[in-house]
Amino acid sequence: MDWTLEVVLLPVSDIDRAVAFYRDQVGFALDHDTRNEHMHVVQLTPAGSGCSIVIGDLPAQTEMAPGSMRGLQLVVADAAAAREELVSRGVECGEITVFDERDGGTFFGFADPDGNTWAVQQIKARAVHPLIPVEARQRFGAEQES
Template identity: 50%
Template sequence: MDWKIELIFVPVSDVDRAKDFYTSIGFHADIDVTPSPGLRFVQLTPPGSACSIAIGTGLGSQVPPGTLDVIQVVVADADAALAGLRAAGVAAEGVDELDWGRFVTFADPDGNRWAVQQLTPYA
């Protein structure tokens, strides 16, 4: 049986600001619904990804906004990713050369941190 990670909740303090940020760096806004008062669900997907993120209000998250430091995505070219993030006005850091990959890091407006990894062949 396959187990697929398809959705990660990202805690944010301002849903509209976060949605604007993520769409500005290329995420696709898949869903933005308010099915009842106090409940808003927004799903965004990075380009080429099978896994999306969810932001919103009333989702029952126990994680305070800005505290995630565990999200990692993989790209073909870390230099291009860095250039794209900076072109979108994001204060991205990198490229950090490590034995297991080349990394770019950035944070969303709340401070949730992302690692963008270009895989490198193992020696």
């Protein structure tokens, strides 16, 4: 049986500010933004990822203190290009650090407006072998639109 991690709850103090940061600055896709008199819940997904973040004001989402998530990890094929993209969108990023010369040993980090922190790891093999092939992403997108 496969067990897939598909959602991580992210504690934030201001939902709209977090949406603007993750969608407009970091570049995550906005999957849904649901508001009614009882709740406000938003799901965003990094390009190529099978796992999304969810922010909101339901009890399960407000049990953690805003900014208390540490070391969530994103993987990119080119850390320098990813860092440059984020910086160009106004995201403050740490410097690139090479812990190990082998693929997977290069990192940089950033934090959201609440202080939740992210590590960005370079795995060059993702350029050739993405976890979710482009064809599958395109097929899934077409299914979502119909």
